[in-house]
Structure formats: structure tokens, C-alpha cells
Amino acid sequence: MTQTPRERARLQTMSEIVSIGRKHLAVHGAAGLSLRAVARELGVVSSAVYRYVRNRDELLTLLLVDGYNALGDAVDNAVNQIPAGDFAAQFRALGGAVRAWAVAEPARYGLLFGSPVPGYEAPAEQTTVPGTRVITQLVRIIEEAHRAGKLRADEPLAVPGPGLATDFSAIRQELGLSVPDHVLARGVLVWTALFGAVNFEVFGQYGRETFSDPAALFELHLAALADLAGLI
Amino acid sequence: MTQTPRERARLQTMSEIVSIGRKHLAVHGAAGLSLRAVARELGVVSSAVYRYVRNRDELLTLLLVDGYNALGDAVDNAVNQIPAGDFAAQFRALGGAVRAWAVAEPARYGLLFGSPVPGYEAPAEQTTVPGTRVITQLVRIIEEAHRAGKLRADEPLAVPGPGLATDFSAIRQELGLSVPDHVLARGVLVWTALFGAVNFEVFGQYGRETFSDPAALFELHLAALADLAGLI
């Protein structure tokens, strides 16, 4: 069961490739990620990296999983600092962690949540689990708040139609949830709104000098979103 | 003052280049946009396109402006169908138009609102005006609703700090607005949330089969966002 030297070297090289790729991604973006450049920095001829990575897309997949896990770790870590019963604070910690990671790693964030690379379909079996870590946490927060009676009992603003209700039922069953449809609907909106706010800041959609303190703006938005989710 | 044939030919060629670029963008995405391919389709040798376009980035800028204007036209057109006093319906029309355009033109939408191309800074003097057409409409809707007394008078959820208040004052002055800070803050959130919802659908951030009728989900979100903005 012990690793042969060759196996150890392979793992080492793989992680070096991902590490170099991560660096190049940060500097040149996903479009500028070049296997030849990675090979150069690895000190090896260009064709040699194909022993480790089938093609450029596969390196992108590795970096995608790498990024999802880095973000997931940051979020989990932030949420775990909050007392178990304070769900609104947990939500704010989650949102703050997403924003902080995105601001610190804009290129990686862009790879995860930006425009998809055309012709590249992320392989679900590798990306689904790490790619759903944030929404899993958010769902947990809302579900536990609901079970603990810590969710404001809003009157439903609008009733989802029958098609949507079917989808919501499927989601509820798959994730073992007890929250009603309108809470689920609000949760999805809060989810997308959270990433919408982060996108705008990280992708520079606000003007260059519109907001001098985007962190403060985001805090304001987080509070509004916690309220929208019904967290008290 | 009348155009020479050469001038007419140049304009014609320019618009052909943009048109071909638009098509290639839709098929191959921004990263796959190739001046050589455009030249081939134009029936001209590759170096000839450089007589019309300084480099690839400049073609991207043209397509950016082209996309902003297409989206702006779609939004203006949709909003103009709504009676002048029904601001909530105008907002829903705006949101629906954004989504419809984005779903129909995902690659162009991605160029406008996806991850920025690293090393490419859109020239503000060309992109600012078309790039702000949607937010200009949204601001107009909220401002006019406010002046017409058609905005719910919410208690402010959270008070923006002094830095943010300064930014809001500047925005208010520059755009000649009369809405108070907390309305402005909500407006920004609604703005980002709207595009967050569209991003999630167009960029495929929901799972592949999570929602069978994303349009219905979006309608639900639009209603919630209109309510969040205070539109009645």
C-alpha cells in the first residue's frame, strides 16, 4: 500500500501544476491560461504536461474544483465562528466570507461565477459536490432557523405556480427540508442576490468611483438580505 | 459633405466586421473571438482587418458597445409599452426584458456582465453611456415613483454610514435625484439582485435540472424585488 517514488513524484507534480495554474489564472485570467507557460515554469518541455493533464480544459476543471474548495473552506470557517443559534449572524458571516474571498481572488472567483467558457462543460461528477458547498451552508442556515422557529412568518408575497411547486418539492425531498415554498423561493432570491452584489463589485459593474467603501455598501445589502430571507 | 464611395465602403465594412464578430462571439465566446476568422469570413486576408480595427481588444469594445445598445433598446422598448404611472409594472418590464435578452444572447450578455477579460479595460468614453442605459431607466423609475408618491414609505432598515452617505449624495446630485439614502440603498440592492438572478440562470449556476421553468422563478423574483424597491 505504500507509495512508490514514482507515485509520490506524480502527486507532487500534479499539485505543482495546479499551483502554477492558480498563479497564472490570477495574473492572466482564464482565457490567458496556457499549458505551455505552465510547462515552462515547471521546467519541462511543453508536451510533458500532457502526461498529467489531458488538455487545457482538464486543468481548468482542476482549478475550478480547487477554487470551489477554497471558497467553501473560507465560508465554512467563517460560519463556524458564529454561535449555533444566531442564524442571521451566520448568514452575514457566510455572505461576508464570499465577498472577502472574491475580492481577494477575483480571477478565481470569475472562473467559478463568471461567464462560462463556451464549449467547456464542467464535469458534474467532479464539480457538483465542491460547487454546492456555499448553497448547502445557506440552505442549512435557513432550514435550521425555520426548525428553531427563528424565521419570521411572512405572509407569502406571491404563490409559485404548479411547475415551480413541483421543483420545490423535489428540492425539499432531495435535501430533506421542511421549509415551505415561499421560504424556499425567498432563499433562492437571497442566494442569487448575494452573488449578484459580489459580482457587481468584483467585476467592476459599479462605476470606477461610484462607491468609495464597497464593504460598507455590502454590509448594508447583507442586512437587507438577511431580513428578506426572514432571519431574525 | 456627401460621402465618397470609399467612405461608404468603409462604414459598410465596419458594420460587417461587427456583425461577423457578433456571430462568432455567440458561437465561440469572447475568448474564442479571432480576428483571422473574421477576416476569412469577410473574404479578405488576415492583415487587412487591421485597417479597420486596431486590435482584438478594439473589436471587443465595438461588440461591447453594440451589446449594451441592443440590451438598452430592448429594455427601453419594453418599458415604453407600460402606462406612465404604473412604476411597478415598468420595473417588471425592465427586468423581464433584461432576462429575455440575456437568455436569447447568452454570449453577448456574458461579455457585458461576466468576468472581465484580464488586461482589457473598456474605454470609458465609449462604453459609459451605452453601459448605463439600464441603470438609468431603473433610476428613473424609482425617482419618478418617489416623486409621484408611489413608493412605499418604509422605515429605513439600516442607516448607511458617513462614507456611504457621501457617495449617495454625490449620486443624487449628479443624477438630479430626490430619493433619500435608504431608497437609494435599496435601489442598488435591487439592481444587483436583478442581474444576480439573470446571471444564475444564463451562466447555469442553478443545477442543470433544478428548475424546469426558470421564467416562472424569475417572475416570482421580479415581484419580490419590486416589493423590495418599495414600488406599489
Add this chain to the structure above:
DNA sequence: CGGTAAATGTGAGCGGTGCTCTCGCTTTAA
């Protein structure tokens, strides 16, 4: 009207990319 300057298209060429293939060498496993 004729000449000059600008605009336009051509083709070669440079350095870069992803990716494939063949060839040797080394490590592993039977």
C-alpha cells in the same frame, strides 16, 4: 486634367498557442 498623398488589400514572417506523435530512458511489477 494630372500628379500626389492617403486609403486599402496582399503576402511573408515572427513568436505564441493547443495538441499529437515518435523516440529513447527509467521505473515498476511479474
Add this chain to the structure above:
DNA sequence: TTAAAGCGAGAGCACCGCTCACATTTACCG
């Protein structure tokens, strides 16, 4: 010990952005 598998090197293909020197066409002006 030997056969198989893994690995790196290097050449090569087709593509890319972009530049340059050159011919041709068009526009304008004395």
C-alpha cells in the same frame, strides 16, 4: 530478469495576434 508501463524530449501541425514592405486603388488639389 524481463516485459510493460510511465515519463520527458523534440519535431511538427494548424491555428492565433500582430507587423511590415509592397502594390493598387481612390480622393483631392493645384
